[in-house]
Amino acid sequence: MGSPGDITNTLQHLNAARNIALSDSSLYSQVVPGLLGVIGVDAQLELRRWGADFLAETFASPVLPGEHKQKLGIPVLDTLKGFLDKPSEDASVIKGVVQTAASLYPYIFRHIIANPADDATWQKMSSIKSSILARMDTAPSGVRICCIKFVQKVVLVQTPGLIADPRRPDQNETSLALVPRDHPIIPPSNLEAEASGLLDRLLGVLQDDSSNALIVTATLNSLGSLVRSRASIAKKIVATVLNFNPLRFAGPHLSSTEKVNIRSIAKTTIAFLTNILKRMPTNPLNGRIQQYVERLKHALVDAFDEASRKRPAPSEPTDGLSNAKRQRLGAEVPGSQPQYPPLPPGPVSYAQLFALTQEAGLKSFDVNAIPFDLVLKIVPPLLASIDKSRFDNALDAVRARYLSLTQIQPNDALSAARHATEAPPLSADDDEDYEPDYPVEDAEQILNNLDHAPADDMDGMRPSDVALGPFSLPPPPPLSDEEAVECGRGAVTRVFGTLVALEQNPATKTQKAGLNRLAATNHDRDAWITVISRLATRSSAGLEEGMIKSEYDSGHSLTRDGFSLSNAIREALYTYVIEDFRRRIDIAISWLNEEWYNDRIQLQQAGEGSPASPQYEMWMLRILDRIVPFLDAKDKVLIRFLSExxxxxxxxxxxxxxxxxxxxxxxxxxxxxxxxxxxxxxxxxxxxxxxxxxxxxxxxxxxxxxxxxxxxxxxxxxxxxxxxxx
Known part of the structure; x- marks a missing residue:
């Protein structure tokens, strides 16, 4: 037995080797074989514990490639078997060994599939499996949880899974589907039967009257990956969980520990089933699962919600004051609003409209006596200190007064007109001797009637004597040739900018197709293409009988210094189509149809045999010459272009x-x-x-x-x- 100082020194060296491997995963292949002799069965307990934890960490590491784990796992099996065969081995060591075996089992299984003659390695793995299964029911809770994880891995591997790519078996998930039917060491029928038995043993934890919260929770957590990965056994697992009642031990006389355990099992069951609903929305059992989850939630509340069993506390105001107490304490009762004095009868001034106090001193105070700069200093802090609810109540009171005044019936036509168009006559004199019953008219009718009445002379001058004469703006200065060309180019650029915007954000089409449809009624891409193509063709053909035709006949040309608006639009259209001709071939076809129609109309107007300037053939051949080099063998753009x-x-x-x-x-x-x-x-x-x-x-x-x-x-x-x- 080594001294404590030697063990401490050894652990320091082991930790240093572990840190080196963690920094570079490629060094595991050198570190692990060298440490197996140090952490073996005959080593000190501290070293065995460290070794078991290190092996569990190594083979669970996501950065270590699978082929390295498979290669390193074969020599590690002897060390794991020695730990399990040693009588009365420490529980922490066994936990690390079982975790390592759970991580190694898929890689050893794949190694045996590829090497059917390596019977010795499979015998070691089978011995480790038997030793772990023997501890599953009698070991401490921590070891049993690790055994459940190992059983879950065995069932996952020994159950057929999906084959993503039969041509690349190394890329598929390790499962029974990869094992040949005639394998000499691991016959698939025997392994599948063993997996079925282990699954029943795992589900037996839920079927028995087990109150061990750690074991039940670990079992439920291990079943989740089986349901997601193995559809062949998912229905059996879900049916077993639906028959499981986590509240079977709930009762009125439970300790706090038992309550926590039962509640933990119930919440784990709810989380397990809710996860199935999210990940498998087409599962035929989803209806039963949803009902079970809702029923379990209500049962959980009924079983442990102690607040519903007690008398509810009396409702008290949040600030500690009731309405009865407020009257004695002088506090303001919520919902009560201050009472403002009503307006006096008769004419009402603006001061009376806004006066909300009955104190005579405040009413008679003249605020004009206060200097203006002092008012600017006083008013902002006063407004900031006013309570918002009281300020809103005051505004509502003034608004109510104003609305009541606007509803007073005017006495004559002039007052009615002012009443309809301007502010209410707050200080007008009321003539109560004679009030004719006027028909109800709006403000516009009253003002029209007043306009037709004879106008009185004002100092001998009538409104017609001071009327203004006609006024017109001077015409704009003529554009130079350079300015006209620049404006034309800018117009073409803006037109195609709108087309690009409509193409990126297409509008909803509401116009029906057919022969009776109009060319452009919606502000969408097709309508704008029609407008652009006709600007390019018909402006030079003289089809319109208005401005363009008269300018053409009088000798005015759209061409200045070699710039033609029609040709500029044609060039822009050509460039726009060629930039993405596969998506915009319909634009080219629509444009060429307009050009063909333009050529026919020009030919008719010029007379048979007269020279014309055909545009259709020139632009059609230009587009064809540009797109032909980019066509491939399966391209259908050319056939569509030629057909339309x-x-x-x-x-x-x-x-x-x-x-x-x-x-x-x-x-x-x-x-x-x-x-x-x-x-x-x-x-x-x-x-x-x-x-x-x-x-x-x-x-x-x-x-x-x-x-x-x-x-x-x-x-x-x-x-x-x-x-x-x-």
Whole structure:
């Protein structure tokens, strides 16, 4: 037996080694094998305790990789078995050993799956398992809690789990599903039967009349992960918990310790079931679980709420004063408001309206005698010191007085007009001799009647003599060419800024689709696109019969110094579409339709055979040339674009056929031409010409093009056959 000084020195060195391993997890592979000889079965009790805690901490560490734990766990089994086989071993040592075995069991199980010939390692693990299960019912409470954790790990491993990826078994959870049916050491049928028996043993803690709060709480906590991870046994576990009554031992004659234990078990049961409701919302037992939880909560309150069994305390005011006492003490009764004097009969002045006191001295005091600077110093602190409730009551009293005065019926038309438009006549003279019964009119009708009455001369001058003449603002100065160009560019920028904002925050569509719909009625993205595209096209076509057409006919042009508003909008539209053409292809199609319509109207107005400036073909080909290099084999943007633009010519199909130069995009070109061939009969002939070019010039497209030409133009195949054979 070593001296206390030697043991203290050894523990210091062990703690230093532990700190080194904690700082770098890769050093565990060097530290653990070196410490097994120091903390072995024959070591001192302090060293064995330290060693058991260290091993439990090591194999539960989340920073140590699983493959390292599996490699280190095999030599550690001998040390764990020696601790368990030693008679009357210390309970703290056994606790650490059982915790280590619980952490090691999945890794040893996986090692045996991969190494079916390593029977010795499995025999050691089986011996450790048997020793732990033998202690489960007779050991102290701390050891039994660790044994419950070990049993939970065994049931978790020896029950089939989900296989996330069958091709990578190393990434799947360790469970019975990974064990081959013909495994020589761990046959799955035997292990599954053992797991079922251990689960029944674990659930037996809830089924027996056990009042040990530590064991019952540990069992409930261990069942939570089994319910979440193993659906095959979840229903059995939940049904057992629903049949468990944690308040079976509750009674009127319980000690404080027993009350705390029962309440702890009940709250753990409620937390266990509530967690199932949150994590498994589709569980078919959720209805029963919810009813059980509510019933258990009410039973818990009825069993331990002592306040409901006592006579309730008398209700007392919060400040310690009742209404009867307030009268004797001179305190203010809550809810009582001070009584303000009513207004005197007859005319009322502003002073009388705001006077809320009956003291004659205060009423006769002239505040004008106080200097103004002194008033500024006195009033703010006075306002800050006034009680808010009393101040509100005073305001309500003045407001009530004012409303009562406004409801007095006016005596004549002029007073009625002033009464309806201005403040009430507080000091007007009342003529009670004659009060005609006027019909009820509003202020506007009364004033209109007064306006039509004959006006009296004021010093011989009528209002018409002093009326002002007409007034107009001077016209703004004309813009220079540079200013006009700059304003035009700024307008285009603002227009597209609005379009970007509408695209980021789309508005709710309330307009129904159909032929009878208007082009732009809502302030949304589609309506703004219509406005922009028509600004670009119709401003130069002269479609409107108003200002734009008259300016066009009179020779005024929208172009200054090479700047055209229409072309500026077109360039901005083109840039906007190309920036994200897959999402904005509908904008391009809508714009090109407007351009095609513009070209047709211009051609009609200029007359047949007259030169025109077509815009549709130029912008359509520019968009097509820009998006074609970015199309892939599975892209459907090209087919949509070709199917919805109003006109297609040979130039378009030449660009489509050039896609066949790329072997990966041959099918895209074929699909596009085949779609036009089927659904756009007006361009069928030029589509067949494009197929013929593909058949003759592109070897990768020869097979696909030949199948279509055999139906639509078989003579091409007949003429090409002799050349092919020669």
């Amino acid at each position: 633009i109003p006109s297609i010519n040979e130039s378009v199909l030449q660009r489509v056929t050039r896609l066949a130069k790329d072997p990966e995009r041959v099918q895209l070109a074929m699909n596009s031409i085949y779609y036009l061939l089927l659904y756009r009969p007006p361009v069928r002939e030029i589509c067949i010409d494009a197929l013929e070019d593909l058949y003759k010039d592109y070897d990768d497209a020869k097979t696909s093009a030949g199948k279509l030409l055999a139906k639509w133009r078989p003579q091409v195949l007949e003429t090409a056959q002799p050349n092919g054979t020669s």
